[in-house]
Amino acid sequence: AQTVTQSQPEMSVQEAETVTLSCTYDTSESDYYLFWYKQPPSRQMILVIRQEAYKQQNATENRFSVNFQKAAKSFSLKISDSQLGDAAMYFCAYYGGATNKLIFGTGTLLAVQP
Amino acid sequence: DAGITQSPRHKVTETGTPVTLRCHQTENHRYMYWYRQDPGHGLRLIHYSYGVKDTDKGEVSDGYSVSRSKTEDFLLTLESATSSQTSVYFCAIRSGRESRETQYFGPGTRLLVL
Numbered sequence: 001a002q003t004v005t006q007s008q009p010e011m012s013v014q015e016a017e018t019v020t021l022s023c024t025y026d027t028s029e030s031d032y033y034l035f036w037y038k039q040p041p042s043r044q045m046i047l048v049i050r051q052e053a054y055k056q057q058n059a060t061e062n063r064f065s066v067n068f069q070k071a072a073k074s075f076s077l078k079i080s081d082s083q084l085g086d087a088a089m090y091f092c093a094y095y096g097g098a099t100n101k102l103i104f105g106t107g108t109l110l111a112v113q114p
Numbered sequence: 115d116a117g118i119t120q121s122p123r124h125k126v127t128e129t130g131t132p133v134t135l136r137c138h139q140t141e142n143h144r145y146m147y148w149y150r151q152d153p154g155h156g157l158r159l160i161h162y163s164y165g166v167k168d169t170d171k172g173e174v175s176d177g178y179s180v181s182r183s184k185t186e187d188f189l190l191t192l193e194s195a196t197s198s199q200t201s202v203y204f205c206a207i208r209s210g211r212e213s214r215e216t217q218y219f220g221p222g223t224r225l226l227v228l
Contacts, residue, residue, distance in 0.1 A: 004156075033215045045157075045204060045219035091156055095215045101172070102147075102206075102217050104156035 002027045004094050006105035013082045014113050020067075021077045021108045023092030031097035034068065034075045039107075040088040048090070051075065079110075087112040117141045118220035120205050126226045133192040135223050137205030145208035146188040147217065148172075148180065150201040157204060163188055195227045 003026045013019035025034070036048040051059045051068050058066050063083075067076045079086055092105040117140035127133050137146060145164055149157040149172075159172030161180040169180050177199060181189045192199055205220040 035216070037219075043202065043222045043224075045206075045222075047216065047218065050216055095217075097215075101159055101162075102157075104158070106154055106156045 002029070002094055002096055002099060002103050004092055004103050004105040006092055006108050008108045009106075010109045010111070012111045012113060013079070015082055015084060017082055018078060018080045019082055019110065021079075021090050021092075021110065023075045023077070023105055025073050025075065025092075025094050027073070027094065027096060029096045029098050033095045034066075035093040035095070035102075036064070036066070036077045037091045037093060037104075038086075038088045039091065040085075045091075049077070082112050084112050084114060086110065118205060118207060118218065120203075120220040120223050122223060123221065124224045126228065127195050128228050129196060130194050133195050133225065133227075135190045135203055135205075135225070137188040137190070137220060139186055139188075139207050141207070142185055143207040143209070144185075146182065147206040147208070148178075148188065148190045149204045149206065150174065150199075151204060151222075152201050160190065160203075195225075197227050199225065200227045201225060 005024045032053045034051045038046045038048045049059050049061045049064050063080045065078045089107045089109050091107045094103045119138045121136045147162040148160040151157045158174045160178050163169045163182040179191045203223045206217040209216045
């Protein structure tokens with residue numbers, strides 16, 4: 001069965017600094033997708049970034065980028081120039097073509113210090 | 115915004131009573147999902163639907179049933195609510211566009227079972 005592990009329950013970063021959130025996953029599938037979702041205090045789940053496993057190039061969305069290491073089954077999220085509005089719970093998620101289901105990690109709570 | 119609404123947004127009920135949560139979407143998406151979110155578990159799939167009257171179980175389906183009589187509505191029913199079903203419930207749709215494996219979430223329903 002596929003699993004997603006986020007080993008950092010909480011992280012903290014200074015405003016304007018860079019922070020990296022870690023995620024590892026386990027799968028035997030070759031066709032899959034990886035996601036980072038942000039959940040601010042409003043509880044809304046917001047898609048931050050997605051990565052197709054067949055693409056070697058790391059995805060980027062403005063200040064957010066990923067480091068996708070397929071062989072190591074690692075998918076970390078880098079937030080550059082951190083802002084107060086980045087404070088939230090961040091979830092890593094896996095979607096497999098065979099399982100047709102989205103599997104979430106347990107989340108990392110990010111605090112941004114002014 | 116994927117045009118997803120959930121009702122009610124908050125509900126308090128007593129053990130043993132039936133509860134129905136509604137998810138409504140306006141963009142004619144085929145796939146709809148119900149998740150629950152609990153501390154330490156991330157989001158876990160309860161049930162999902164791949165068309166009108168077509169549904170399947172997720173990893174935590176015990177105690178829940180679903181129905182989908184119209185494309186736009188996906189109902190989650192707790193036949194006899196228990197305190198272990200106190201949680202935040204999220205509905206999601208799967209995009210039908212080029213990023214068809216990507217899920218977008220509703221605002222959530224907070225349910226408290228006393």
